[in-house]
Amino acid sequence: MVSIATWNVNSIRARLAHLSTWLGEAAPDVVAIQETKVQDADFPKDELAALGYHVLFSGQKSYNGVALLSKRPATLVATDIPGFDDPQRRVLAARVDDCLVVDLYVPNGSEVGSEKYAYKLSWLDALTAWVATLMASEPRIVLLGDFNIAPDDRDVHDPEAWRGKILCSEAERERLRALTALGLVDVFRSFEQAPQSFSWWDYRGGGFRRNEGLRIDLILASAALGIGCAGCAIDLAPRRWEKPSDHAPVIAHWTA
DNA sequence: ATGGTGGCGCGGCCA
Numbered sequence: 001m002v003s004i005a006t007w008n009v010n011s012i013r014a015r016l017a018h019l020s021t022w023l024g025e026a027a028p029d030v031v032a033i034q035e036t037k038v039q040d041a042d043f044p045k046d047e048l049a050a051l052g053y054h055v056l057f058s059g060q061k062s063y064n065g066v067a068l069l070s071k072r073p074a075t076l077v078a079t080d081i082p083g084f085d086d087p088q089r090r091v092l093a094a095r096v097d098d099c100l101v102v103d104l105y106v107p108n109g110s111e112v113g114s115e116k117y118a119y120k121l122s123w124l125d126a127l128t129a130w131v132a133t134l135m136a137s138e139p140r141i142v143l144l145g146d147f148n149i150a151p152d153d154r155d156v157h158d159p160e161a162w163r164g165k166i167l168c169s170e171a172e173r174e175r176l177r178a179l180t181a182l183g184l185v186d187v188f189r190s191f192e193q194a195p196q197s198f199s200w201w202d203y204r205g206g207g208f209r210r211n212e213g214l215r216i217d218l219i220l221a222s223a224a225l226g227i228g229c230a231g232c233a234i235d236l237a238p239r240r241w242e243k244p245s246d247h248a249p250v251i252a253h254w255t256a
Numbered sequence: 257a258t259g260g261t262g263g264c265g266c267g268g269c270c271a
Contacts, residue, residue: 010262011264013263013264014262014264035263037263037264038264061265062264062269062270063269063270063271108271110270110271202260203260204259204260204261205260206260243262246262
């Protein structure tokens, strides 16, 4: 694996042309997709296979849904957090060569204190317990996706306005720290980055035009993988295209 | 507290 990307496409059917164009330009070896918003029977697998990718997916009607595209064959490992009963399709783990790739669409949480927020925190606790067991036997593991958490104030356009709010609350950040404390590195922060680097901007109020965003799309690598990582960048180009996703893709690369 | 925009699927939910 030379490069791996994550992109919340906000409907794979609405974004298929964007995805195809971007895959042709960026040519990532592995792509974790979130918010496919389609049940498996309607997933555009033939279109993506025609672009040279093996395709795994776990979807549902209208909401959520994840997929993994890979130039090399992938074998499915899990589409659920073991023991966490959840009809929402947010997890896809697969082995690609000697790496375990875990595509995640973390719950948004809606509003601090809400029922959805409690679900988000319990989901994150279950995830961390599972990843702890995985890391005991998987030296080369990467967790990537839409984490719906801005790790710290550098990842927020207006930290004071967002303080304690959903995507930024201390309980969410504490959960993310507990996860990374298992031995994962946020590879984006392993390299010098421009200030005000974000991966998501609300459609409303011209958020992207004003760069009023958050960095909530993350690539977390185990030490054995993180050591060799040669760079990580947010590709802003697709966010400027007509009818874009509200997220930009994030891509990390390794030297061959 | 609300509303601003977008996707799904055709009213209202979710982000």
